[in-house]
Every structure is written in C-alpha cells, then in structure tokens.
Amino acid sequence: MPDVSANVAGLKLRNPTMLASGFLDETGGTLLRVFKAGAGAVVTKSIGPEPRTGNTNPTVVELEVGMLNAMGLPNPGMEDFGAEVKVALDGGAVVVGSVYGKDPDEYAAVASRLESYGVQAIELNLSCPHAKGLGTEIAEDPEAVREFTAAVKAKARVPVMPKLSPNVSDIAAFAGAAEDGGADAIVAINTLKAMAISPELKTPILANRVGGLSGPAIRPVGVRCVYEIYEAVDVPIVGVGGVETGRDALEYILAGARAVQIGTGLATRGMSVFADVTSEVAAYLVTREVHHTSTFRFRSAMEGAPGQFIMVWIPGHDEVPMALSYLGDVKGITVRAYGDATNALLKYTAGDLVGVRGPYGNTFHLDGRRALCVAGGVGIASIIAAVEGFSDRGTKVSTVLAARTAEELIFEERCEEAGEVHVATDDGTRGFHGLAPALAKRVLGQHTFDSVVTCGPEPMMKAVVDLCLERGIPVQASLERFMKCGIGICDACVLDDALVCKDGPIFTGEELAKSHDFGRFRRDESGRRIPL
Ligand SMILES: Cc1cc2nc3c(=O)[nH]c(=O)nc-3n(C[C@H](O)[C@H](O)[C@H](O)COP(=O)(O)OP(=O)(O)OC[C@H]3O[C@@H](n4cnc5c(N)ncnc54)[C@H](O)[C@@H]3O)c2cc1C
Ligand SMILES: Cc1cc2nc3c(=O)[nH]c(=O)nc-3n(C[C@H](O)[C@H](O)[C@H](O)COP(=O)(O)O)c2cc1C
Ligand code: FES
Known part of the structure; x- marks a missing residue:
C-alpha cells in the first residue's frame, strides 16, 4: 500500500478517511469498532452541554439517492460523554470531538470539556439544518461563524475545525470567516436542507417536516463547496458528503480536500467502507497509459510547479529524474520504459514503495495570450x-x-x-x-x-x-x-x-x-x- 496517510492541521491520520459525525458515534465501543474497521479517525456525535433526546420519530427517510434525517442532535451531554471518549482512546482510536451549543460560551465550554477527555481535535457543528437555535442560525451568518470559532479557539489547544453548511449561497465567504476566527481546518459539508412527503399519507414524513439530505445525491454539491473553499482559504479542508468509493474520495481530494468523512456510506457499504475506500484510493495511484507507459499517483505535501521534476529512487536499481505529470495533493509521474530503472518501476503496482525527493528545477513561465x-x-x-x-x-x-x-x-x-x-x-x-x-x-x-x-x-x-x-x-x-x-x-x-x-x-x-x-x-x- 502506498503512503496514504494525511495530516489535517496536525491531526495525523493513517489514511484519509474519517467517520462523519452522527453515525455509530454515541458510544466509545462503536467509535472504537469503526476505528478498528479502518477509519483514519472517528468524529463523535455532536455533543452539547446537556443531554438531549432530539426529535420524535420518524427521524429518518431512506431514499434511492441517499438519506433524509432530522435526528435533532440527540446526545448524552458533555458530562456523561467522558466515559465514552475514554473507551475509544484507550483502544487506540484517533478521536475528534464534535461540539454544538446555543452561544459562543457554550461551544467553548463543551469544547474544553471534550479536550479535557483527550480528544485530538474539535469539530464545531455550526451547520445542523434541523435543530432550531442550535446551528441553523449560526450556519447562515458569517459573522457568527467567525465569532463562535474565535470563542473556541481562545481556549482550545487542539486543532479546531468548524463544519460548514452547504445551505448558503457563498460557502467560501463562510470559510473565510472561519479562517478569520482562527480555524485550523474546515470541514464541509453538513447535510442539505430537504423534505420528503408521503403521497399516500399526504403528509411530510419526518416529524420535524424538514431534515438534512446526505449520501450520493449531495456529493457533487460537497465537491463544489470544497473546490470553492480551497480557492478562498489556506487552511486544510476535510470533504464530507456522499463518499462511498475511492473514486468519490479522490474527487474530494482533487478538489482540494486533505481527507474525507464518510457517514451514509456506512449504510450502503458497511463498516468495511473505510478500508475499502482506502485501498481503492491507493489502487487509483497507478494507471497504465499505454503498454510501456504508466502513471503512478502518490499523495505528497511537497510543492511542485509546472515543469519541475522529482528524483525517484527504485531500490536496488537506480534513482532517476521524472517530471511531475500531476500537481496538487495527489501528485503523479508518468514513466516510459527505457532501461533498467524505468522497466523495474513499471513492474510496480499500488502499494509498492519508492523513494521520492524534490521537487527540483525551474518552472515554465506561463505568460501570454x-x-x-x-x-x-x-x-x-x-x-x-x-x-x-x-x-x-x-x-x-x-x-x-x-x-x-x-x-x-x-x-x-x-x-x-x-x-x-x-x-x-x-x-x-x-x-x-x-x-x-x-x-x-x-x-x-x-x-x-x-x-x-x-x-x-x-x-x-x-x-x-x-x-x-x-x-x-x-x-x-x-x-x-x-x-x-x-x-x-x-x-x-x-x-x-x-x-x-x-x-x-x-x-x-x-x-x-x-x-x-x-x-x-x-x-x-x-x-x-x-x-x-
Ligand atoms: C528533468 C527530467 C525529467 C524527466 N521526466 C521523465 C518523465 O516524466 N517520464 C519518463 O519516462 N522519463 C523522464 N525522464 C527521463 C528518465 O529519467 C530516463 O528515461 C531514465 O533515467 C532512464 O533510466 P533507465 O535506467 O530506465 O534507462 P538507462 O538504463 O539509463 O538507459 C537505457 C537506454 O535508453 C536510453 N534512454 C534513456 N533515457 C532515455 C530517454 N529519455 N530518451 C531516449 N532514450 C533514453 C539510454 O541512452 C540507453 O541507451 C526525465 C529526465 C529528466 C532529466
Ligand atoms: C443520521 C445522521 C445524523 C447526523 N448527525 C450529525 C451530527 O450530530 N453532527 C454533525 O456535524 N453532522 C451530522 N450529520 C451530518 C453528517 O456528519 C455528514 O455531514 C452528512 O451526512 C454528509 O455525509 P454523508 O453523505 O457521508 O453521510 C448527520 C447525518 C445523518 C444522516
Ligand atoms: S544532477 Fe548533479 S549537478 Fe545536476
């Protein structure tokens, strides 16, 4: 397996998949199970200052294109949640604590409490579309996003990652506000505000009437949001929404995400979705272009500009220069068979290791009409x-x-x-x-x-x-x-x-x-x- 590890503002992930908040994450036991099944990190259920029962059922509608939910943030409250975090951390999981509240002070208090339990990062749920007074209003006001983020940042020592709502016209402005508030990373997106009506019963299905749409239907929206955020801010981005396969994850990564979260994909692919997506991402890292030429993709934080090359070490053979044929987080080299080193490299498959150093050399001047x-x-x-x-x-x-x-x-x-x-x-x-x-x-x-x-x-x-x-x-x-x-x-x-x-x-x-x-x-x- 090639190195698919990711680093999100200092949060080290063994692979770029994370459990999205709201799925199998109310107890330490399930958080740990998901981590052991292959997730690079697990995000907890959004936790508030007090226990909360959430909305009455029906809270979930299964759709062909995903899922509609209006859970209404049920959670045991910060007091009791310490025991759950402990189980997950003791088992070796990388845990991100998701936080909500009604004002900046509550967010900061819950975040501090979760941090005291040992979570390695804080995700701020600033974007729940179906819990009035707890996210919806903040999600639609960039100044509130800045203010809430700043309040948590003032106390937190671990990375703070606000999670943004897609239910706005200019998500990049909200990402900018979060960055101004001191965000270490941005998570995007939460669910899309949506509704389902039963023609037979002639009534909205969710008791809450409106809910949040998740799953494959929202992936193109999520990818677009990540793309726009990437253009607007310098902090790393975690992409969420409709990831079920390695290809889906790569869409987000190529749009600018360092890592992806998976929620609804658990329902369609089961708990192996994290390991499967990881190995599928790795498998995309080698593409045979023509019979004697292959492209090898690899994740790397190294810089790289058009025209630059890297030195590729093929152990036991040679170290040879190769141009960067893909830039961005998932870089690429395209290799043609000539002699010993290139022929040896062309026998490599996803998961084999080479050494890379660089990038080196000057770059093309891209001026002109x-x-x-x-x-x-x-x-x-x-x-x-x-x-x-x-x-x-x-x-x-x-x-x-x-x-x-x-x-x-x-x-x-x-x-x-x-x-x-x-x-x-x-x-x-x-x-x-x-x-x-x-x-x-x-x-x-x-x-x-x-x-x-x-x-x-x-x-x-x-x-x-x-x-x-x-x-x-x-x-x-x-x-x-x-x-x-x-x-x-x-x-x-x-x-x-x-x-x-x-x-x-x-x-x-x-x-x-x-x-x-x-x-x-x-x-x-x-x-x-x-x-x-
Ligand atoms: C800056 C830079 C960027 C490069 N980028 C790429 C790239 O993106 N993709 C890629 O496939 N190669 C690229 N190369 C060329 C690549 O480094 C060589 O093909 C490689 O070093 C050959 O090593 P080898 O051990 O396979 O062949 P060797 O055993 O060194 O050579 C075998 C035989 O092939 C001939 N030969 C070797 N290389 C070439 C060549 N490039 N053209 C024609 N004949 C050759 C040799 O003269 C020799 O006869 C780049 C080279 C440089 C300097
Ligand atoms: C049943 C359910 C519960 C959710 N609960 C939360 C939550 O508590 N906090 C939160 O930030 N997001 C919550 N979400 C949103 C998800 O974390 C995620 O952003 C969204 O579902 C898109 O990802 P997906 O398509 O992979 O599911 C929930 C989503 C669903 C479907
Ligand atoms: S390869 Fe050594 S000086 Fe250029």
Whole structure:
C-alpha cells in the first residue's frame, strides 16, 4: 500500500478517511469498532452541554439517492460523554470531538470539556439544518461563524475545525470567516436542507417536516463547496458528503480536500467502507497509459510547479529524474520504459514503495495570450502541467501531441480539456502523418502565438526551437540529461556550462541559441561527451 496517510492541521491520520459525525458515534465501543474497521479517525456525535433526546420519530427517510434525517442532535451531554471518549482512546482510536451549543460560551465550554477527555481535535457543528437555535442560525451568518470559532479557539489547544453548511449561497465567504476566527481546518459539508412527503399519507414524513439530505445525491454539491473553499482559504479542508468509493474520495481530494468523512456510506457499504475506500484510493495511484507507459499517483505535501521534476529512487536499481505529470495533493509521474530503472518501476503496482525527493528545477513561465505546446512521446509528461497551467490562467492553448503511433498517444483528453489539440503520428495511424515539428510549423501559421513550450526527443525540440527563433516567438524547452544529485552539486547533468537539474530543466530559446551542446551532445554516466 502506498503512503496514504494525511495530516489535517496536525491531526495525523493513517489514511484519509474519517467517520462523519452522527453515525455509530454515541458510544466509545462503536467509535472504537469503526476505528478498528479502518477509519483514519472517528468524529463523535455532536455533543452539547446537556443531554438531549432530539426529535420524535420518524427521524429518518431512506431514499434511492441517499438519506433524509432530522435526528435533532440527540446526545448524552458533555458530562456523561467522558466515559465514552475514554473507551475509544484507550483502544487506540484517533478521536475528534464534535461540539454544538446555543452561544459562543457554550461551544467553548463543551469544547474544553471534550479536550479535557483527550480528544485530538474539535469539530464545531455550526451547520445542523434541523435543530432550531442550535446551528441553523449560526450556519447562515458569517459573522457568527467567525465569532463562535474565535470563542473556541481562545481556549482550545487542539486543532479546531468548524463544519460548514452547504445551505448558503457563498460557502467560501463562510470559510473565510472561519479562517478569520482562527480555524485550523474546515470541514464541509453538513447535510442539505430537504423534505420528503408521503403521497399516500399526504403528509411530510419526518416529524420535524424538514431534515438534512446526505449520501450520493449531495456529493457533487460537497465537491463544489470544497473546490470553492480551497480557492478562498489556506487552511486544510476535510470533504464530507456522499463518499462511498475511492473514486468519490479522490474527487474530494482533487478538489482540494486533505481527507474525507464518510457517514451514509456506512449504510450502503458497511463498516468495511473505510478500508475499502482506502485501498481503492491507493489502487487509483497507478494507471497504465499505454503498454510501456504508466502513471503512478502518490499523495505528497511537497510543492511542485509546472515543469519541475522529482528524483525517484527504485531500490536496488537506480534513482532517476521524472517530471511531475500531476500537481496538487495527489501528485503523479508518468514513466516510459527505457532501461533498467524505468522497466523495474513499471513492474510496480499500488502499494509498492519508492523513494521520492524534490521537487527540483525551474518552472515554465506561463505568460501570454496564446500558447503552443509541442510534445513528443512521453515528453507530454513534462509539459502537461504547463498546458493546464496556461489554460487556468486564461491563456488560449493549442497542443501538438505527437507519438510514433496512435496507441502511444497519452493525455489527449487532458490536453483537450485545456484547449485545441493537433495530433501527429510518425506512421500516420492518427491525425497528421509526420513528425511534430512539421505539424507545429503548420499550427504556428494558423494563429498568432506569443509563447511556445516543448518537450520530447532533443532533435524534435531543436527543430521547434529553431522555428520559434526564426519567427521571434518566445520558446521554452524542457531538457533531459543524465542526473545524479538533482540539486546542482555533481556536474553530471551539464549542458555547456549550465546544470540541467538546477538552471533547467527549462531553457529559453535565447539560451539554447547560444548552446553548443543542445541538439548535438549529451554526457554519459562517466561524463564523456556523446553525440546525440
Ligand atoms: C528533468 C527530467 C525529467 C524527466 N521526466 C521523465 C518523465 O516524466 N517520464 C519518463 O519516462 N522519463 C523522464 N525522464 C527521463 C528518465 O529519467 C530516463 O528515461 C531514465 O533515467 C532512464 O533510466 P533507465 O535506467 O530506465 O534507462 P538507462 O538504463 O539509463 O538507459 C537505457 C537506454 O535508453 C536510453 N534512454 C534513456 N533515457 C532515455 C530517454 N529519455 N530518451 C531516449 N532514450 C533514453 C539510454 O541512452 C540507453 O541507451 C526525465 C529526465 C529528466 C532529466
Ligand atoms: C443520521 C445522521 C445524523 C447526523 N448527525 C450529525 C451530527 O450530530 N453532527 C454533525 O456535524 N453532522 C451530522 N450529520 C451530518 C453528517 O456528519 C455528514 O455531514 C452528512 O451526512 C454528509 O455525509 P454523508 O453523505 O457521508 O453521510 C448527520 C447525518 C445523518 C444522516
Ligand atoms: S544532477 Fe548533479 S549537478 Fe545536476
């Protein structure tokens, strides 16, 4: 199993799944059972200052798309709950205490009490849609979110994570308010306010009339909320709502979440949902692109920008440079089989371990109104983040995607999502029949480009750079040389007097125009100059 551990504001999780508040979490015994079944952490039922019975039944409606509930926050109150927390903690569980109250002082008092029981973090339920006076009003007022968070933060020593409501028009503003109040992380989302009516009995089913919708139906809302919050705040986010599979969890992670919580998924997949989602997330970390090229995904807090590379250690074989073909929390490298190290790596499956260090090297400058990206073979792995980066910044992007044969084309969909794609194959099995520079020349004549980036076999890059120099278009090429240290101290990767690992791997057209080595020579492992 690859390292799927997560760190949410100092709360260390062995995997990115957590039990959502309100499910099997009123007693220490069930909290511990869920933890032992595989959850990275368990969140308690929302606890208030006094015992509370909640709403009368019916409190739950099962729907095809999820579940509607109006429990009304039943809980034993903070006094009695210490014994339950103790059972879970003594059994080794990572426990997050969920708190509610009617005013900031009550929230702070309950949070302090749960902290005194030993919980490792506090979640603030600021978002229950069906307990009047206990969440609904706070959830709709950003200033209240700030004030309640600040009151708890003033006393708490463990991380404090307000849980936000999706029943607002601009959830990012609420996340910003929580961050202003000192939140260490944000949890999103609670249930969506909803209702079910029985046509037969001609009456709302829930005794409370309205309740909160959970389960698969709300996942797209949750993912959208996490995405918007991620853009607005710097603190980590925990995604909740409709997670049942590893794919669902990855949606949240790719939207910006560090971890996910699972509630209703327990009803559909049972208690093994945590272990299943974890192994499914891990399984997504290796994708075979074409028969000799695979993408390996891994979670890493390391930074990374378009064009940068990492050093990948394949124990017993070698340590080799690889471009980051995916950025964000779940990074990726895309590996083509060449020799010993890459062939060994391609035999790896999800769960096998490699060492990674980095990221290293400089990054692409993503300026301009219209950019052309020219990729040959696995060279697309080095520039795909730039293709997407240009598009994210509003630059129009055209990509020339070239391979020897149709079956070897990779990342075509990602390029299409970013802009226009022109395919070339050496053997004519797809698109333009011929080499990338010939197609690039044609595309350069179709639009006015003010930026070109390229990566692929060096003769291809040389031809593309020459085309741009002739036309006066700024061009950047990502170069490959044999590397040892990757950090600019061993001289193995030298290109003229520049170091590809440190001064590169991206070089501008002007730099390459002056280069004696570019397109002509590389160095072998002993440092001898070899014609390309
Ligand atoms: C900054 C940087 C980023 C890179 N990013 C990627 C990437 O994203 N994906 C990827 O698959 N590779 C990438 N590479 C290339 C990768 O590091 C090499 O392919 C790898 O080191 C080869 O190791 P090996 O042990 O498999 O092959 P070796 O045993 O070292 O080489 C076997 C044979 O293949 C030839 N060869 C090796 N590499 C290449 C190559 N790249 N092109 C053509 N012939 C080659 C050698 O000359 C030799 O004849 C990158 C290199 C650099 C410098
Ligand atoms: C029966 C039930 C009880 C819940 N109780 C709480 C609660 O006490 N505190 C809280 O913050 N959220 C509570 N929730 C909301 C969940 O924690 C979660 O945010 C929501 O169900 C979405 O996740 P899911 O689709 O994985 O269930 C409850 C949800 C349900 C269905
Ligand atoms: S790899 Fe050592 S200096 Fe570049």
